[in-house]
Amino acid sequence: MSPFTVLPLSGSLRKASLNTAMLKMAADCAPPALRTNPHRDLGDLPLFNPDLEVNEPPSVARLRNDIDMADAVIIASPEYAHGVSGVMKNALDWMVASGVFVDKPVVLWNASPRASIALAALRETLVVMSASLVNEAALEMLIQPSDGVEAPANPDPVAMRHALLALERALRFRHHSPGASVSLRPIPSPQHPRP
Ligand SMILES: Cc1cc2nc3c(=O)[nH]c(=O)nc-3n(C[C@H](O)[C@H](O)[C@H](O)COP(=O)(O)O)c2cc1C
Numbered sequence: 001m002s003p004f005t006v007l008p009l010s011g012s013l014r015k016a017s018l019n020t021a022m023l024k025m026a027a028d029c030a031p032p033a034l035r036t037n038p039h040r041d042l043g044d045l046p047l048f049n050p051d052l053e054v055n056e057p058p059s060v061a062r063l064r065n066d067i068d069m070a071d072a073v074i075i076a077s078p079e080y081a082h083g084v085s086g087v088m089k090n091a092l093d094w095m096v097a098s099g100v101f102v103d104k105p106v107v108l109w110n111a112s113p114r115a116s117i118a119l120a121a122l123r124e125t126l127v128v129m130s131a132s133l134v135n136e137a138a139l140e141m142l143i144q145p146s147d148g149v150e151a152p153a154n155p156d157p158v159a160m161r162h163a164l165l166a167l168e169r170a171l172r173f174r175h176h177s178p179g180a181s182v183s184l185r186p187i188p189s190p191q192h193p194r195p
Contacts, residue, residue, distance in 0.1 A: 003035040004171045007070035011077025011088030013043045018111040018143045019076035022155070026074065029160040033168050036074075040066060048093040060094045067095065071171055072105040072134065077122060079115030084122050092125055099130075105174065106131040107167055113140040137167035 008023035020039055027036045044059040046052065056064075067073060077088040095101055106126055110119050126133060141156055 004071040006036045011085040042091045074107045076109040079118030082117040102130040107137040110140045111143040139163040
């Protein structure tokens with residue numbers, strides 16, 4: 001069976017983004033059965049305006065196509081003033097009408113466990129878009145900037161590998177049982193100290 005394609009989406013445009021760094025790390029931690037596409041930059045999308053949906057902007061069409069082609073999407077997005085980043089919300093708003101997220105396996109990752117309000121709001125938005133959240137592959141990992149910001153401190157490859165294996169398991173289940181929910185019973189995950 002060919003590998004499952006996973007699309008990482010970051011809600012941060014910062015060059016030194018911890019959420020983007022977390023998503024990039026997935027390429028090294030993924031089991032062979034998961035092929036992670038390069039992280040997708042959402043900065044090329046125009047601000048959402050339903051009037052523009054009649055002639056879909058090319059950047060919006062590209063994102064919709066990327067999501068459509070992916071077996072699963074992993075989202076990592078920062079919290080700004082207790083809200084979902086505008087970058088991520090803008091991208092999701094563009095996707096609503098297409099229905100591309102309907103039944104799409106989506107995993108929520110978070111580079112800052114204290115940012116729980118935005119995470120809950122993001123979850124709510126995806127639920128209302130009928131995405132299929134793969135909770136057993138969710139991951140909260142305190143990642144902190146280091147001096148050479150390109151390599152953030154505290155990454156935990158074991159926990160990430162564990163999450164990606166859970167995603168692979170859910171996708172295999174879905175593949176063998178079309179129409180079934182991807183949600184499986186939670187599997188034990190390693191313990192992580194909270195800040
Ligand atoms: C304007 C602003 C508002 C922020 N508000 C919050 C917040 O409400 N809660 C929180 O946990 N972090 C908040 N932060 C911290 C960011 O979420 C944090 O810097 C995060 O690492 C940014 O994501 P990134 O590293 O992927 O770019 C805020 C940062 C900025 C610049």
